[in-house]
Amino acid sequence: MRFHDTSIAGVRIVDADVFPDERGEFVRAWAASDFEAQGLDTTLAQASLARNRLRGTIRGLHYQVAPFEEVKVIRAVRGEVWDVALDLRAGSPTHGRWLGIRLAADEHRLLYIPQGVAHGYQTLSDDAEVFYFVSAPYSPEHQRGVRWNDPRFGIDWPLGSPTVVSERDAAFPDFTDGRP
Numbered sequence: 001m002r003f004h005d006t007s008i009a010g011v012r013i014v015d016a017d018v019f020p021d022e023r024g025e026f027v028r029a030w031a032a033s034d035f036e037a038q039g040l041d042t043t044l045a046q047a048s049l050a051r052n053r054l055r056g057t058i059r060g061l062h063y064q065v066a067p068f069e070e071v072k073v074i075r076a077v078r079g080e081v082w083d084v085a086l087d088l089r090a091g092s093p094t095h096g097r098w099l100g101i102r103l104a105a106d107e108h109r110l111l112y113i114p115q116g117v118a119h120g121y122q123t124l125s126d127d128a129e130v131f132y133f134v135s136a137p138y139s140p141e142h143q144r145g146v147r148w149n150d151p152r153f154g155i156d157w158p159l160g161s162p163t164v165v166s167e168r169d170a171a172f173p174d175f176t177d178g179r180p
Contacts, residue, residue: 001034007097013109014110014111047131049077052081065142079125085119
């Protein structure tokens with residue numbers, strides 16, 4: 001696996017090992033030892049799959065607060081998405097900055113998102129599926145979010161306004177410092 005730094009402290013792009021042959025491909029998509037060698041958290045409490053029917057769907061931006069803060073490892077397993085990481089960590093040198101990256105099923109690329117960084121995405125294709133490894137179980141009481149169009153962050157979504165966004169995600173208030 002090949003690990004690449006990004007413009008957000010602690011957020012890493014991971015290119016999986018791909019072994020093609022006459023049968024197709026074998027992809028080594030997760031190796032705890034490779035992540036540990038990079039000093040990354042390998043705790044796995046939950047694995048989740050999100051299916052999205054329509055191009056332009058926005059999910060997020062989500063994060064959890066203590067004691068259920070979470071690391072996420074994200075991969076598109078069908079179609080493609082514009083994946084966004086937003087640094088909400090107080091004291092981080094990249095606090096308030098966001099990063100967008102295209103994840104496509106046929107590229108076998110992962111995005112590692114540390115605790116304190118909100119995550120969301122916009123689907124760039126119909127029938128997109130996103131697979132998550134998560135370090136903490138989902139806790140509704142500890143779930144928080146940032147609205148996709150919060151003016152404080154000015155996230156540039158490639159398809160503009162969402163085709164579909166949940167009522168909950170659309171109703172997140174404007175973000176303020178100090179909000180857990």
